[in-house]
Amino acid sequence: MLRLIIFLVFIPLRCFASLNEMSLEEKVGQLLMVHFNGEAVNEDARFLVQNIKVGGIIYYNWSNGLHSPEQVKILSIGLQQLTAFNRNPIPLLIAVDQEGGAVTRLKNGFTHFPGNGDLGKTSNPLIAKDVALAIGQELQAVGINMNLAPVVDVNPNNSVIGLRSFGDDAETVVAFGKQALNGYKEAQIIATLKHFPGYGSVKVDPHADLPIVYKSKEELERVDLLPFAKLASSADAIMTAHILVPALDPENCSTVSEKTLNYLREVIGFQGVIVSDSLVMDGVIKKCHTVDEAAIQALNAGCDVLILGGKLLNGEHAGFELTVSDVQRVHSSILRAVESGRISETRINQAVERILTLKNFLTMVR
Helix, strand or coil: CHHHHHHHHHCCCCCCCCHHHCCHHHHHHHCEEECCCCCCCCHHHHHHHHHCCCCEEECCHHHHCCCCHHHHHHHHHHHHHHHCCCCCCCCCEEEECEEECCEECCCCCCCCCCCHHHHHHCCCHHHHHHHHHHHHHHHHHCCCCEECCCECCCCCCCCCCHHHCCCCCHHHHHHHHHHHHHHHHHCCCEEEEEEECCCCCCCCCCCCCCCECCCCHHHHHHCCCHHHHHHHHHCCEEEECCCECCCCCCCCCHHHCHHHHHHHHHHCCCCCEEECCCCCCHHHHHHHCCHHHHHHHHHHHCCCEEECCCECCCCCCCCCECCHHHHHHHHHHHHHHHHCCCCCHHHHHHHHHHHHHHHHCCCCCC
């Protein structure tokens, strides 16, 4: 039996579920990417995957240990095995922030790669491909199939993104970002451009408050939006920024702004998966007031995957993170919003269709 389980886990898995086969509860579950506290599969993980039927898990050092490649691999395999007991055994997106440099979740037993800022200083974009390929191969080896990278914010002079950016020139960011996407594609890892429409000019940390960018639309298109416009056709997913950009929408944070995400869809032409940045951050919660409301507004605005993982890093609510019960409540809040007509089932179906399409072409844990 053990030999059979190992065989099933290490072949490429395909997601054969269709919308017609899924209940509304299952569809809403697919929208959620969450974290849990545990270095191995536990009851919390089982409940999230088998009861709420979440579509994704995001790893953090403080919640999942990530002590060694062996520990991470066993955790990933165990999580994917949980899906086999669901009525529709749809594989999980298992994601991590493995940008290199300062934002590196996998450390012990993994290669420590330079960050984007150092790569940009080489003036050789092909190095970005080599690094992304190597990162991707290490992720693939431990069952992680999605990297929340690369960062393609253009960083002229701010301390929020800093060395996470390839540089202060938009064309340089495009060149390095393109090669990073090529590297992840070769490694068969889902790559995520971030953070649309661009944190490059902000000095306020969105974990603590909502940054505002006072640029004209023309200036945005010349600088901040340029990497997304040029790279969107090669990207699997794009992550939103918790930022107010009056030139695109004078009222709403980009994550919950239909106008801003329509620009990404209709003007830039991106047809892949839009991923919200973590909805526990004060940059989005301060106006939405609750994570539940932020999730509903982000979904209605056009986000397909809602990240409920992570904790606040600073500010008055530093350390706040969602529990399994909180995730269940958010799931229920979205269901009620659909039942009341506030969210259309058409919008749910659009999001789930994109997620299933992504998973159908995904090579899972080898």
